[in-house]
Amino acid sequence: MRYPTTRNLVLLAVVAFLATGTSGCLFFGHSQKAPLAGTKAAPDKVLYTQALDNIHHGHYTVGRLLLQNLINTYPESEYLAKAKLEIANSYYKQGGVEGLTEAVAEYKDFITFFPFLHEAAFAQYRAAMSHFRMMEKPDRDPTQALEAEAELQTMILKYPRSQWTAEARQRLRDVQEVLAQGQFEVASFYYMRKAYPAAAARLLNLTERYPLFSQADEANMMLGQIYQKFEHKDFAARFYDNIVRDYPLSNLAPEAKKDLIAMGDRVPKPDPKALARMEKEVKYDKDQPGILGKALDVLRTGPDMAIAHAAHFGQPNLTPDVGSVWAHQVLEPSVVSLAANSPSEEIDHSISVTPVISGGPQNADSGSAGATGATGAGLGNSVQAAPVEGGSEASAPAAGEPASAKDPSEASTAKPQAAAAKGKKAGSKAASGKQKKKKKKGLLHKIIPF
Numbered sequence: 001m002r003y004p005t006t007r008n009l010v011l012l013a014v015v016a017f018l019a020t021g022t023s024g025c026l027f028f029g030h031s032q033k034a035p036l037a038g039t040k041a042a043p044d045k046v047l048y049t050q051a052l053d054n055i056h057h058g059h060y061t062v063g064r065l066l067l068q069n070l071i072n073t074y075p076e077s078e079y080l081a082k083a084k085l086e087i088a089n090s091y092y093k094q095g096g097v098e099g100l101t102e103a104v105a106e107y108k109d110f111i112t113f114f115p116f117l118h119e120a121a122f123a124q125y126r127a128a129m130s131h132f133r134m135m136e137k138p139d140r141d142p143t144q145a146l147e148a149e150a151e152l153q154t155m156i157l158k159y160p161r162s163q164w165t166a167e168a169r170q171r172l173r174d175v176q177e178v179l180a181q182g183q184f185e186v187a188s189f190y191y192m193r194k195a196y197p198a199a200a201a202r203l204l205n206l207t208e209r210y211p212l213f214s215q216a217d218e219a220n221m222m223l224g225q226i227y228q229k230f231e232h233k234d235f236a237a238r239f240y241d242n243i244v245r246d247y248p249l250s251n252l253a254p255e256a257k258k259d260l261i262a263m264g265d266r267v268p269k270p271d272p273k274a275l276a277r278m279e280k281e282v283k284y285d286k287d288q289p290g291i292l293g294k295a296l297d298v299l300r301t302g303p304d305m306a307i308a309h310a311a312h313f314g315q316p317n318l319t320p321d322v323g324s325v326w327a328h329q330v331l332e333p334s335v336v337s338l339a340a341n342s343p344s345e346e347i348d349h350s351i352s353v354t355p356v357i358s359g360g361p362q363n364a365d366s367g368s369a370g371a372t373g374a375t376g377a378g379l380g381n382s383v384q385a386a387p388v389e390g391g392s393e394a395s396a397p398a399a400g401e402p403a404s405a406k407d408p409s410e411a412s413t414a415k416p417q418a419a420a421a422k423g424k425k426a427g428s429k430a431a432s433g434k435q436k437k438k439k440k441k442g443l444l445h446k447i448i449p450f
Helices: 002-021 023-028 043-056 060-073 080-094 096-113 119-133 143-158 165-192 196-209 216-229 233-246 253-262 272-287 291-299 408-412 415-441 443-447
Strands: 344-347 350-353 372-375 382-385
Touching: 043 060, 043 080, 060 080, 080 096, 080 119, 096 119, 119 143, 119 165, 143 165, 165 196, 165 216, 196 216, 216 233, 216 253, 233 253
Parallel strands: 350 382
Antiparallel strands: 344 350, 372 382
């Protein structure tokens, strides 16, 4: 009877030894290497190593629990900052809207607690890239793109010598290409609908904030044509000058030169810096993959289709977009009144342009303007286009005209009253004719006080 008892005791001892030696495997999914002879691994280092291994194998929740345990248990550990940064990295690797949103918060916490560490620049860059990865197409919600733009600008200005700054600058060019593309599509829709004030408002903002936009030359051409259409050639010439000077290799440069010559204006010389930048862009495009690479760009989803056309040279705009910047420092107030003095109220991407005369109270002609509703094809936003020359007129009564009441009880009035009504109707038509005669110059004439 002793032999079985002894054997059982030996087996129990072996099982106990194995359980003790492989506890790391049972709980954390990997085998823990035994420390060297005569040494003992620090518990905070063990937690940190096990956490990184779990995160590497996709066990993000387990890894974050181990790192949080390290932070709470060993507040003086040399791995404290590393553990905090790895928690943020785990959310970034996990991805998805939820994971990237948490990553932004964790990276911001790291910068708050460890602002002077070298890794703070990396945390700022990753916070920006978290918004970058959540960006949508140019014609969709621009919230994440605006957040990415602000974070990248902070990165470049706050850490100008960081190893991540050059890449952040390129990512900023990509983001601003997406934002500019969204504004350009809306402006083009307004332009096609002949809602020129609304189109000009977008184009003025676009050409000021995003001069590196791949279609900036087209935006300047549209602005020049808008002003030339209303016979304001001195303002139109400025935008034609921009094309010839800042985009000398553009396909629109010859047309802009012809327009300047036709208006009797001097044709400017190309800016050497702008010419050098465009030549670099042309060379860069030639060095990229051929037809196959371009075909793959077309098949991409998300903002990548716009990013594929982003600039790779030149300084991106580092000025934060505070609300709406309407080119106040580019043109005179009389010209900016096209956009700034005609506020466009946007609610959920619904735009309604209200004309305002600068330098005086509104009169009966400028107090209100009707709007025709339209939906932009492919834009996904409901847009109200302002009336222009040839568009629908507002049906408000003229100044001094009595309001016409339509009451069924008035149908059986006497002949004298009917004659009086006819006289009032004739007066109403005359007043309405005066209104239409005043409105022939179009809404643009009201907005710019000439």
